[in-house]
Structure formats: structure tokens, C-alpha cells
Amino acid sequence: MEANRQLADAISEAGLNQAELAEAVNDYLRSIGRDGTVSDRTVRHWLTGKTHWPHPRQREALEAVFGRSAGELGFRPPAGRRSTTRKEDPVHRRNFLTAATGTAAAVPLAAARPHAVGTTDVIRLRNGLAALTALDASRGGHEALERAALAGATEALGLQKYAASQRIRQRLFSVAANYTASAAWSAVDARQSDRAQGHLNRALYLAGMAKDPVIELRVWNSHAMLALHRGEFSQAVDAGRAAQATAVTRRDPLFASLALARTAVGHSSVGDRRGALRSLGHAEDALAKAGADDPRPSWVAFYGPSELMAITAIVRDEIGDSAGAEAASHRALAAIPKQFRRNRALATIQLALTQLHQHDAEQACATADEVFTLMAGDPLPGRMRSYLGDFLRDLITLAPDSTTAREWEDRYRSEWSQAR
Known part of the structure; x- marks a missing residue:
């Protein structure tokens, strides 16, 4: 009998315990007209592997709660039996707000208003956060993402007016704080400082209401980055x-x-x-x-290690160790996962700066060109444009008469005009 690690991870990621998962599954079963008879013991059997293939309605409920298939939750049918889990319409499971730009921003639309709010409502809202994070990692901050995040926060706070336990109320505040922090970070990345400041202040208030130190750290992390952008270094x-x-x-x-x-x-x-x-x-x-x-x-x-290396490159370049910064940039780029496209582009800009600060203008310009290739198909976020502007200013200062520098400046201005 092998423990179901995938289910255990899903439960932890959702911030649940065994009793709360049982409650969420029963909530779903009752919502479709079935008896909710799942107990802590049932969940324990799933986790230990004693039950490795729940009956169909329980599998359906688990898939609806987590937004994942039974297989993705670590369940396996008995040998020789095909899965008979009903294939749920993904639109039924999670609706999306479509932003004005045509980008699908992953925030669940409000369901029919309940008489009471429970764990399933919290999980439904949490599911949208991961999709917003993935969109940010690929494209960077932009207004459509910011609006979608604020819509998620509004829905979470709107559920506070319905009957709910104190534990659920705190979790709704936590979800609202995370959505608001996502909106704040999108504004930071887009270099919309005033909007970012307002969102961060709101997110910190909601994090206090939620008594959630993880979100508090997230907000202070974004506060630190916003202060750097504003030149408020202390x-x-x-x-x-x-x-x-x-x-x-x-x-x-x-x-x-x-x-x-x-x-x-x-x-x-x-x-x-x-x-x-x-x-x-x-x-x-x-x-x-x-x-x-x-x-x-x-x-x-x-x-993780790759992002720490990227930050190391920034710090070492700032204190005058450009060679050490270049080495750290190469290590970062060798390890940053492909899905973090925006972060790869930012690390590439930093690499170009470290090369320029060692007076290798030709190599630096070639490296900086890679940013436009990495971000092809999407507008450059404001923060990235600003860093490219920093590169151009240093380039003009350090190599004012270089043909390579003039050619790169022409490329930069062309890309800038297209990215707006």
C-alpha cells in the first residue's frame, strides 16, 4: 500500500486539512443532489493508498474541488478497468474573464450566490490565482491582468456578506489579499507606481484581516521593489x-x-x-x-537558486563587481525554467549590463538583442522597457562613438515604438 503523495500535495497547496477536504467534497456532492457522506476517515484512506480509486461521484467531487483529474490527484483504477470518470466541461469548472486585449485572464466568474459560503468557494477562487501567476511569468504585468486580479479580490470580499464560519471568512480575506497583491505586482511590473502603491496598501490591510504572514511577506517584497523603482533606496x-x-x-x-x-x-x-x-x-x-x-x-x-543568482548579479554589478555579476547572470540563465519568460528576459538585460560595464559594447548589444526575441509577440512590460532604457543610457555614456551602439539605439527605438 503506497501513500498518495500527489493528493497530499494538492491538499497542502490548497491550505486544507483532512476534515476540511471532507467538508469540501460533501459540499460539492450536496450541490449536485447527492448525500455528502465523506469523512476524515475516507480522506485518510485516500491519502494512505488504502482506497486508490474512489467511487465515481467522489472522484467527480475531488476533480471539481481541485480542478485536476483523478489521475493528476494520484488515483489509479484497478488493473484492467478503464477510468469512467465523467469528463467535465472545463468551462463549467472554471469560467474566465476576457480582458479587453483579448487575453484570457484566469479568474473564476461568480457562481450563483449561495446561502452559505464554504471551502469549495475558497478553493474555486484560489484556482484562479495560479493561472494569473502563470500569465505574469510569461508576459509580465499589464492592465488586463491587473483588472482580472482586482475582479477576483472583489468577488472574494463579496462572499463575506453570506453566512460562513470565521475560518472561511479569514480564508476569503486571504484570497482577496492575494488577488490584490497580484494586481499590485502587475502594476509594479508595468511601472504604474501610484496604482501599485494603492494596491499594496490595500493588500497589506487584507493580509492583516486574514492573519496570513505569507501574504504579508509577499506585499513587503513588492514594496521593496517599488521603492527601488522610485529611487527610495533606504x-x-x-x-x-x-x-x-x-x-x-x-x-x-x-x-x-x-x-x-x-x-x-x-x-x-x-x-x-x-x-x-x-x-x-x-x-x-x-x-x-x-x-x-x-x-x-x-x-x-x-x-529558487536561479532567481537568487539573478539577484546576485544585480547586487554584484551595483557594488562594482561586474565580472562576478556576469558569472552570476550566466548561472541564472542556465537554470531559469522556460515558463518564466519575463524573468529570463530581465536576467538577459542584466547580463548585457554586466558586459557593458566591462566595456565589451559589441557583446553587450548582441546580448540585449536577445530580449526582443524572448518577448516577441507581446508588448514589453514597463519595468523591462525601463531597464532597456538604463542599458541604452550606459551604452551612450561608455561607447558614444561606437557603430554598434548607434545600430542598437536604432533597434531599441524601433522596438520601443512597436511595444507601446
Whole structure:
């Protein structure tokens, strides 16, 4: 008898315990006119592998709760029996708001208003967060994504007016905080600072209502990045320290590492070389202790050894170690997963800057050209355009008479006009 690890991971990712999953499955069964008889013991049998193929209605309920097939949840039919799980219309399972640009933004539309709100409503709303995160990783921040995230937050808060337990109310606040934080991050990435600040303030309030330290860290992480964009470098350090002080950093070293790495960038920006390298070293130590397979929310999937290397490149270039920064950039690009297209493009810009700062203008321009290839098909996010502008300014300063520099400037201005 083999434990069902895939189901255990899905339960952890959804923030449930066994009793709450049983409640969610029963809620679904009752919504389709069936008796809800699933208990903690039933869930325990699924997890231990004692029951490796639940009966059809239970499989249907599990698929509806998690938005995954029975196979993806680790269940297997007995040998010789074909799966008879009903194929649910994906539109029935999850509706999407279509943004004005034609982009499908993954936020579930409001279901028929319930008399009471339960775990299934929370999970339905959470399912949209992962899709928004995937869209951000590929394309970057943009107004359609921001609007979709705010719509998700509005729906989560709207459910507060229906009957629900205190636990469900806190989870709805948590979901609303995450959607609002997603909207804030989209605005940060799009370089819409004023909107980003308003969303971050709102997200921090909702995170407090939810008593959710993970979202608090997420918000302070974005606050640190927004402060850097505004040139408020001491505030970036303060935001990084606030992220370090959240309770989740004591439970999970990966979150501690992220907060320390963000603080290192702040230190390097104010010229504190020692503080930057000290924070970076602590970030490396913390990440080495983090469990790679521990369940975490989808928004933090970007962070790991490759992203720490990308941040290392930024810090080292800022403190004048361009050769070390170039080495870190190459290591980052060798490891950043393909789905993080925007992050790969940003790491490529950083590599180009480190090469330029070593006075290799021709190689730097060739590297910077790769950004346009990576992001082909989508407008460049505001943050990326800004970094490319930084590259151009340094290029003109360091190689004003270079033919390569003039050609790259023409390419940049052409791409800029097309990206608007």
C-alpha cells in the first residue's frame, strides 16, 4: 500500500486539512443532489493508498474541488478497468474573464450566490490565482491582468456578506489579499507606481484581516521593489527588513531567503557593500536549508537558486563587481525554467549590463538583442522597457562613438515604438 503523495500535495497547496477536504467534497456532492457522506476517515484512506480509486461521484467531487483529474490527484483504477470518470466541461469548472486585449485572464466568474459560503468557494477562487501567476511569468504585468486580479479580490470580499464560519471568512480575506497583491505586482511590473502603491496598501490591510504572514511577506517584497523603482533606496531596505520580520520566515527558510535577497538589493542601492554581501550570504545559507518540494503558493514558484543568482548579479554589478555579476547572470540563465519568460528576459538585460560595464559594447548589444526575441509577440512590460532604457543610457555614456551602439539605439527605438 503506497501513500498518495500527489493528493497530499494538492491538499497542502490548497491550505486544507483532512476534515476540511471532507467538508469540501460533501459540499460539492450536496450541490449536485447527492448525500455528502465523506469523512476524515475516507480522506485518510485516500491519502494512505488504502482506497486508490474512489467511487465515481467522489472522484467527480475531488476533480471539481481541485480542478485536476483523478489521475493528476494520484488515483489509479484497478488493473484492467478503464477510468469512467465523467469528463467535465472545463468551462463549467472554471469560467474566465476576457480582458479587453483579448487575453484570457484566469479568474473564476461568480457562481450563483449561495446561502452559505464554504471551502469549495475558497478553493474555486484560489484556482484562479495560479493561472494569473502563470500569465505574469510569461508576459509580465499589464492592465488586463491587473483588472482580472482586482475582479477576483472583489468577488472574494463579496462572499463575506453570506453566512460562513470565521475560518472561511479569514480564508476569503486571504484570497482577496492575494488577488490584490497580484494586481499590485502587475502594476509594479508595468511601472504604474501610484496604482501599485494603492494596491499594496490595500493588500497589506487584507493580509492583516486574514492573519496570513505569507501574504504579508509577499506585499513587503513588492514594496521593496517599488521603492527601488522610485529611487527610495533606504525605504527598499526597510521593506526588505519588514519582510524578514514576518512569521513565515521562521517557518520556511525559502521565504527567509527571498526577504534577505531583496534586502541585499536595497543595501547595494544605498552603497552599503558590506550589508549587501552579508544579506546575500545569509540568503544563500537560508535557501540551502529550504525543502524544494515543500508546498507553497504559486506566486513564489519563481524563487529558487536561479532567481537568487539573478539577484546576485544585480547586487554584484551595483557594488562594482561586474565580472562576478556576469558569472552570476550566466548561472541564472542556465537554470531559469522556460515558463518564466519575463524573468529570463530581465536576467538577459542584466547580463548585457554586466558586459557593458566591462566595456565589451559589441557583446553587450548582441546580448540585449536577445530580449526582443524572448518577448516577441507581446508588448514589453514597463519595468523591462525601463531597464532597456538604463542599458541604452550606459551604452551612450561608455561607447558614444561606437557603430554598434548607434545600430542598437536604432533597434531599441524601433522596438520601443512597436511595444507601446
